[in-house]
Amino acid sequence: MEKGRNFTTDFHCHTDYKTLLHKFKLILKQSGLKFTKQRELIVAELFDADKHLTSEELYQILKSNYPEIKIGIATVYRTLSLLESESFVTTLLSEKDAKKYELSLKEHHDHIICQGCGKIVEFVSQEIEELQNSIANSLGFKVQNHSMQIFGICEDCQKI
């Protein structure tokens, strides 16, 4: 953690593509599901993506990167739902647009979103995490998950 900061924006990606694919195949096998070309490419593109993707964005990327294979948007939706239910991807709800997905490769983190340009910065604060857990416990809840977004204007957009 950087000096003087009570949070970090520095995440470690624990997983390489080979390990990820193996984990994915394992999940499929355990549920009696099949490993298809379409599912493979969806995971591959999520791995390569450097940002959160909507189903539509992912679909367009797949069509343009792999013109030789057939893919329908329904398959993208179905696969993302599957991945979400397996906690293989993390979902970000947005005010205006569609759901956005990213692989759950990184450590858990929260998001700060610029309302000007849509830029997303990820961060995690151990202090906040602990407070959230302590609050939920006091209220008798067993925590499954949480999401926190800060909405604001980033440095660049403030200059405009």
Place this chain on the structure above:
Amino acid sequence: MEKGRNFTTDFHCHTDYKTLLHKFKLILKQSGLKFTKQRELIVAELFDADKHLTSEELYQILKSNYPEIKIGIATVYRTLSLLESESFVTTLLSEKDAKKYELSLKEHHDHIICQGCGKIVEFVSQEIEELQNSIANSLGFKVQNHSMQIFGICEDCQKI
């Protein structure tokens, strides 16, 4: 704040209906907008509601409580958008359903949502608020707003 807790679930509602309505009329007048029966009833029902409402729920309540007046769902959507842009209501995005609205009568607060029964408990932690602001500032963001939801299983649902 209760002893031994680093948060509170005890909010004060600063505003009675008369004051609320006056504030609403003022907003309308300042924007050159008109005070209509439909807008009045929407605000009245939001005031009476003891939970977050979707546009559809609010529409159904209005039709059943006031069968004598005409109301269309488009008006409910338009009015909620107006109220949202004036920060008169607070919006809660949900994973599955539509947007949910509540009047911004209470102090700012966050939500913990039971995935079993949908129950929503509101809370606020001054410590978390301060940490959020300090993180955003360090990242160069000017904070406009933030939302935090914890998802879990409430005490009752854990027994089932």
Place this chain on the structure above:
DNA sequence: CTTATTGCAAACGTTTTGCACGTTT
């Protein structure tokens, strides 16, 4: 009398579904 607001229905963007065909196991 002017302007904003309404209800309606049609349009919209996102997501889901039914189905016949294809692929994986």
Place this chain on the structure above:
DNA sequence: AAACGTGCAAAACGTTTGCAATAAG
């Protein structure tokens, strides 16, 4: 061969919009 997955098109869902009629200021 059996079971699951696929693309396609249609449907579903929440939400927005164009419009002619209506109500507020």
